[in-house]
Amino acid sequence: MTDYSDLLKADNNQPAHMIRIVDAESFESWLSAQPQRVRAIVAAQKFAGKGYEHAIIPGDEPSDWSVVAGVANRSKLSSWCLAKLAETLPEGQYRLAEGMAGPAMLGWLTAQYRFDRYRRDDNAAGPRVLLTGEVAQIDATVRLAEAVALVRDLVNIPAGDMGPAQLEEEAAKVAESFGARFTVTKGDPLEQGFPMIHAVGRAAGKEFAPRLIELRWGDLKHPRVAIVGKGICFDSGGLDIKPSSAMRLMKKDMGGAAHALALARLIMGARLPVQLHVLIPAAENAVGANAFRPGDILRSRKGLTVEIGNTDAEGRLVLADALTLAGEDDPELVIDYATLTGAARVAVGPDLPALFTNDDALAAEMDAGGSEVDDPSWRLPLWDGYADMLKSDIADINNAGEGGFAGAITAALFLKRFVPDKAKWIHLDTFAWRPSPKPGRPKGGEALGLRAVFRLLEQRYENSGRK
Template structure:
């Protein structure tokens, strides 16, 4: 069964064998020492090609036709493991293969695939694009699987809220479950109150589309029990503590946590990992209306803790709290939540390096190893209990927005920790979900973060 795709797109790969044009991926040393194909070497020297990182030189045949290409890796190719993604955007249309490259086949192919991503739902798609033949020693099936998960996350984040509100996100979630024959359930609107999810209902009740909690179950009982929770705020106005216009421009991406756990779930299910998987996605739009929740309101959570609302723009942790409390009741072996949660995380680590928080040192070490193994950056941040006092409220158990603004990513993580008390191992990922600048393996736009590393870790866990 082919991996589920939200938006159909042509494969970046081909299987045409000898009918493809060669690409020589080289470093400056190859030119200096003359250790590439003689015709290509002669052309490179005549053209003054320096093999700088990401540079491309098309090579003609003796009769003037396109004969191949030289692709520069720079002096230290390991510094940019997915540099090959640039080929997908710079090569002319046609079918290509890598003739030589000091990179692993999997890195080279995955990088090319990641770089081939285009979001063309709202404009005419390119008619012809280059394709690359996956080397025979690469794991083509797993590469396609990872690309499907990453592209699903990117597509969902890139789609504007008029086409990706709570109803539409539920449609994609349900389709993903049906594709992999997973069990799907949804609790919507006032039924959230009946089923004791008051915080999810509170945040989303002012929207024209009802708040909801989506659930997917897949796998066999007896396998490692893993639960994924993703923040699904389809748009965040900030509520009554309204954001300035400039801060709303990217708020379609505030469901990036949901998008990322859905992409990760795709990888897990498509690989048929021996995991008892549960995915929970609370979905809301934080809107403004006569029934919007207010600063100073106090609500009782599913866990029983009362939460004082000191800022309606700190809504993500509220919906996660109810979902995490539900997940925790089942005591999974591993509980992962992902959310575009705090600006403080971006101030600390920037847009490309997502922090994660856990009090499980073994898990932190394993995630760090997985990150390095697959070049999917992440960084552990401290769950410093000295700041736990900052989330105390005067007339409620806790506040959703500690005063002062210091250590905002840590206090947000400590808030969530209050709702995870029985699970064996938990990690919270505060992702950005967006690439603000173009990189070889991704254009500007929605981005999958940490899910390739998590997939790598879960493959080891399941084995």
């Protein structure tokens, strides 16, 4: 992982290139105040003060040059407004003439993310270091960047190198870093205690055997928060096998688990006063002689019987058993992340996680927090009127609705049956992937809905229960 602490440092008047920020409104007044030489240089570089544009302004000496950069709104910097600079400027140290980068420090860091596990880029530029006077924000910003990078790394690693056992190893590293209690359930205990997790993963064989990974941390006197992440390390669709085009990206079907681990890192790193319980049902949905079949009836940990309408709707099965266990500790808040439905992507596209919740105030907090940290989601309804789509003639519930309508909603309604009645609940159906690059956000695995939830938790718990 990139060492982000080396890219954001306290400004102690070290030598650095100056970056001056302008926007469309201030560009002309800035330009008119410049000498003719600078105006000619700016014109030659076709810089007009627009967002993500910049120009290099030479000084009197070869190393004495500065930067003028365009942003959308210089009075309210976004997380990504300086990210293009961090991607394209030469190696070196920089400081803002305006002094404060605020949220843009995150984009400066995430823009320098590299996934180089399988290919070394000998032509990659060296580090671009941002000097800042906002010293109190450095550690928190670095932790955010590290959490984003963790999601990206775990999702980008192919399924052959990121099966349930490897996901367990990554979770163990997170637990060890913060002294959290770590347990894993697999084999016969998994089959007996979490039958749907076992059923989904049993065809993958011993090397990729299913398991339930748990992490517990925090003072038992603090409020209980459960985080559940779907950990389907590869999804063939099972016997209802996917076409090759749909299977190509299924290494990312453990993106929910990646988000859960990254959120746990943020919570523990900030020492939020909560009693944290992380649950990751990890499995590979494979094809084999002992694969679960369409029409099978599975008995869940909760005791509800589930008819399998489609083996490719497996994520909700493993989440259901994990949510049931989470509810047995009576948490006040349950959050789950899952790359659950293609229907959510059709509804809101790749950038917006589909948000479902049983609490309107919680939805408003998510919306406000997401807007504040440039990590939006979009609420879809938990419309009970569609529950009939999950009816079964021979079991308590079917795992897949008929007709193809409201797929993201019916999936959320399925999960709702396993969420504890008294708990507030957030379900994020996230893509965990960026199909095309944007400044600070390369193509590939991506954290979507991570920072918004962490901001919500900070606002709810940061100043409560501290000793």
